[in-house]
Amino acid sequence: MLEATGVETFYGNIQALRGVDVSIRRGEIVALIGANGAGKSTLLMTICGNPRAASGRIVFESRDIASLPTHEIARLGIAQVPEGRRIFPRMTVLENLQMGATVAEEACYEEDVERVFELFPVLRERQRQRGGTLSGGEQQMLAIARALMSRPRLLLLDEPSLGLAPRLVARIFETIGEINERQDVTIFLVEQNAHHALRLAHRAYVMANGAILLTGTGRELLDNDEVRAAYLEGGAGKTDVERGGDV
Amino acid sequence: MLGTFEYFVDQAINGITLGAIYGLIAIGYTLVYGIVGMINFAHGEIFMIGAFVSIIAFLTLGFLGLTWVPLALLLVLVATMLLTAVYGWALERFAYRPLRRSPRLAALITAIGMSIFLQNYVQLLQGARNKPLQQVIGGGFEIMREGDYVVTLSYLQIFILLLTVVLMAVFTLVIGRTALGREQRACEQDRDMASLLGVNVDRTISLTFVMGAVLASVAGLVFLLNYGVIDFYIGFLAGIKAFTAAVLGGIGSVPGAMLGGLLIGLIEALWSGYFTVEYKDVAAFSILVLVLIFRPTGLLGTPDVEKV
Ligand SMILES: Nc1ncnc2c1ncn2[C@@H]1O[C@H](COP(=O)(O)OP(=O)(O)O)[C@@H](O)[C@H]1O
Ligand SMILES: [Mg+2]
Numbered sequence: 284m285l286e287a288t289g290v291e292t293f294y295g296n297i298q299a300l301r302g303v304d305v306s307i308r309r310g311e312i313v314a315l316i317g318a319n320g321a322g323k324s325t326l327l328m329t330i331c332g333n334p335r336a337a338s339g340r341i342v343f344e345s346r347d348i349a350s351l352p353t354h355e356i357a358r359l360g361i362a363q364v365p366e367g368r369r370i371f372p373r374m375t376v377l378e379n380l381q382m383g384a385t386v387a388e389e390a391c392y393e394e395d396v397e398r399v400f401e402l403f404p405v406l407r408e409r410q411r412q413r414g415g416t417l418s419g420g421e422q423q424m425l426a427i428a429r430a431l432m433s434r435p436r437l438l439l440l441d442e443p444s445l446g447l448a449p450r451l452v453a454r455i456f457e458t459i460g461e462i463n464e465r466q467d468v469t470i471f472l473v474e475q476n477a478h479h480a481l482r483l484a485h486r487a488y489v490m491a492n493g494a495i496l497l498t499g500t501g502r503e504l505l506d507n508d509e510v511r512a513a514y515l516e517g518g519a520g521k522t523d524v525e526r527g528g529d530v
Numbered sequence: 531m532l533g534t535f536e537y538f539v540d541q542a543i544n545g546i547t548l549g550a551i552y553g554l555i556a557i558g559y560t561l562v563y564g565i566v567g568m569i570n571f572a573h574g575e576i577f578m579i580g581a582f583v584s585i586i587a588f589l590t591l592g593f594l595g596l597t598w599v600p601l602a603l604l605l606v607l608v609a610t611m612l613l614t615a616v617y618g619w620a621l622e623r624f625a626y627r628p629l630r631r632s633p634r635l636a637a638l639i640t641a642i643g644m645s646i647f648l649q650n651y652v653q654l655l656q657g658a659r660n661k662p663l664q665q666v667i668g669g670g671f672e673i674m675r676e677g678d679y680v681v682t683l684s685y686l687q688i689f690i691l692l693l694t695v696v697l698m699a700v701f702t703l704v705i706g707r708t709a710l711g712r713e714q715r716a717c718e719q720d721r722d723m724a725s726l727l728g729v730n731v732d733r734t735i736s737l738t739f740v741m742g743a744v745l746a747s748v749a750g751l752v753f754l755l756n757y758g759v760i761d762f763y764i765g766f767l768a769g770i771k772a773f774t775a776a777v778l779g780g781i782g783s784v785p786g787a788m789l790g791g792l793l794i795g796l797i798e799a800l801w802s803g804y805f806t807v808e809y810k811d812v813a814a815f816s817i818l819v820l821v822l823i824f825r826p827t828g829l830l831g832t833p834d835v836e837k838v
Contacts, residue, residue: 331726357728369723371716373832381709382716386728433728 284309284469285330285437290339290349292322292329299325301493302339307437312463312470314484314501316477316514322493323473324366327439330471331363332356343437358386362435366442368426372415376406379414379425383432391434399428402458420451427455431462437469438462444476452476456483477514481505489514532804536676541803542796547687547756549795550694554749555772556779556787557701558618558742564718564782565738568634571641572621574769575648576743580614580750581760582652585663588754599666603689610747617648618743619736627732645765652762662759690752697748698788701741705784714738718782767811771798774818780831789829793817 285307292300299322307313315323329336332353341349348356362383371379380399384392400407403424409417417425423443430438440459444452456479463470474480481487481501489497489510497504504510555577562570587606596602625644629637670684705711716724717734725731753768754760775794779786794814801813821829 333722333725352730353722353725354728354730357726363726365723365726369720369726371719371723373719374712374715378712378715381712382724382727382729385709385713429727 284344285471286340286342287326287330288340288342290326290329290336290341292325292334293337294325294334299493300329300336303490303493303495305488305495307469307471309436309469310463310467311486312459312472312484314477314480314487315471315473315490316475316480316487316504316510317490317496318513319475321490323490324441325493326490327363327441327471327473328365330356330439331361357433360434360436361439362430362433362437363439364426364430364441364443366445368422370414370417370422370425370429372413374414375411376414376417376425377410379429380406380432383429386433395432395434399431402431402461403428419446420448423447423451423455427458427462431466431468435468437471440470440472442473442475444474444479452479456480459483477510478505481510534676534679536674536679536681537803538800539674540681541799543681543683543687544803545796545799546792547690547795548799549792550690551749551752551756551768551791552772552775552794553788553791554694554697554745554752555768556775556791557698557784558746559773559776560779560781560784560787561714561738561742563776565714565735566626566630566637568626568637569641569773570621570626570739570742571638571769571773572625572644572648573742573746574765574767574772575645575652576614576618576621576765577746577750577753577768577772578760578762578765579617579648579652580610580743580747581754581764582656582661582750582762583610583613583747584751584754585661585760588663588666603666607748607751610751611744614747614750615740615743618739618746621743622736622739627735645769649762649765656762658762660759660761663754665758666755686755690756693748693752697745701745702784704741710734710737771811771814774814778818778821778828780828783828783830783832786828786830 287303287305290300290303291298303326315326317323328334330341332348332351336349339349340347343359343361348359371382374382380396384395387395405421406425406428409421414422414425427443443455443459447455459470459472460483462468472480472484481504484501487499487501487504488495489504497507497510555573558573558576559570562568562573584606587609588602591602591605621644625640626637629640667686667689670682672680673683674681705714713724713729713734716729717731721731753764771794772791775790776787778793779788779790797814797817798810802810
């Protein structure tokens with residue numbers, strides 16, 4: 284479904300991605316883990332064309348999207364919940380959802396709103412409230428709901444559990460699984476919370492210093508000693524894996 | 531006479547008319563500031579171009595023998611909206627868009643440069659002399675009288691107020707209720723997020739400049755009808771006043787721009803009526819300074835506390 288090969292991205296002179304290869308098949312949940320600053324968010328944003336890849340190919344459903352403008356990539360069926368949620372703070376919850384439906388068929392709107400309200404009932408209660416006044420967890424739900432309003436085929440999630448209470452984290456991960464199964468949405472999930480992510484994901488990639496270090500099924504990576512040491516036990520410190528030690 | 535209520539009403543009517551002009555221009559400043567975060571200093575010139583397109587359209591229609599006023603007004607209104615919109619669009623497309631990711635100073639200097647350029651462009655094409663226009667809408671009716679002092683509300687003033695109120699209502703609805711308005715507000719709050727959701731940001735910004743230009747063109751037409759004479763320099767002072775109005779009302783806020791325009795118009799008219807015409811501009815700017823000292827975000831502006 285999505286095939287990225289040799290993707291390189293720069294911020295000015297700083298190279299953030301150094302030839303990244305990632306492949307996502309339809310129906311999968313694929314996780315991307317790695318320490319802070321590894322380039323995970325940059326990869327998600329590069330898939331959406333902002334910043335643009337300096338070299339490499341990004342093929343979505345047999346179409347090279349690497350040079351398309353961001354809003355046209357959204358039209359093809361890729362939605363992103365970016366780092367930091369990015370709710371429109373001075374718009375109501377409902378208006379935020381309407382913005383999510385920008386590229387969707389107008390006829391589907393009522394049905395889609397109903398569906399995200401069923402997924403996140405708290406949003407129904409808050410629908411007339413401004414986005415900026417929601418709690419962190421509610422904002423995260425709204426960000427996911429907003430992305431779903433476009434009926435995406437591929438959903439990119441950047442650290443959906445960041446800053447949430449443990450109980451909510453479990454809830455969010457459960458919902459991600461549900462969206463994947465029931466709504467036939469393929470998911471590419473960036474997480475610091477590697478334990479949850481690897482258990483949920485069918486496959487996963489480990490990223491460090493702008494390149495993919497390792498890949499395997501969620502299970503394989505959970506059992507991998509280097510991954511355990513670096514990302515599961517005691518957090519995201521730099522280890523052999525990141526210094527390029529062979530695994 | 532000076533102390534009577536009638537005199538006050540007379541000045542207030544003048545002030546509201548003037549305020550309509552400032553308000554229409556101020557909306558353009560506020561919309562553009564909201565969405566691209568720059569003060570479009572060439573916006574006063576867009577207003578001036580609107581007045582010039584209007585006078586050319588009137589003269590052309592007169593030359594063609596069209597004298598029925600309602601139709602002439604309608605045609606001129608449409609002509610000035612369309613043509614002035616093209617200027618507003620081109621200004622953004624060719625002068626500002628290439629600089630969108632440059633430092634703010636670059637855009638600011640470009641805006642001042644475009645302002646000077648457009649003034650000279652009109653001066654070259656149309657000459658530096660005043661351009662008079664015969665009265666288009668005459669007459670009115672008496673609303674009060676005190677001895678010899680008659681307060682009239684002219685048909686022109688009624689036309690101006692109706693036109694302004696209708697336009698402002700339409701634009702408020704567009705911004706508050708339509709998909710386009712929502713996209714504009716989204717771009718204002720988080721442009722990159724809007725594009726991730728499929729909003730064509732360039733197109734939305736273009737349309738914002740077009741909307742501002744359309745309103746300014748109507749202000750130009752109204753100015754022409756009200757004063758009966760224009761020149762290539764009218765955009766400067768009107769632009770500064772309207773900018774003041776936008777800041778007074780709270781830059782970025784559309785209702786604020788309307789309110790600010792009305793207040794600046796009233797202050798100016800009442801000051802001229804009761805004190806002296808010479809210092810009317812100083813009066814308007816002094817009020818601005820006072821408001822900004824006590825309420826830096828303007829009357830209806832919201833401080834960005836919610837921005838996370
Ligand atoms: N807007 C930016 N400008 C310059 N450098 C950036 C920007 N965003 C990220 N970077 C740099 O790119 C690298 C990758 O960052 P990022 O993709 O955010 O990593 P991650 O999401 O894995 O934490 C980091 O070194 C970061 O400092
Ligand atoms: Mg990140």
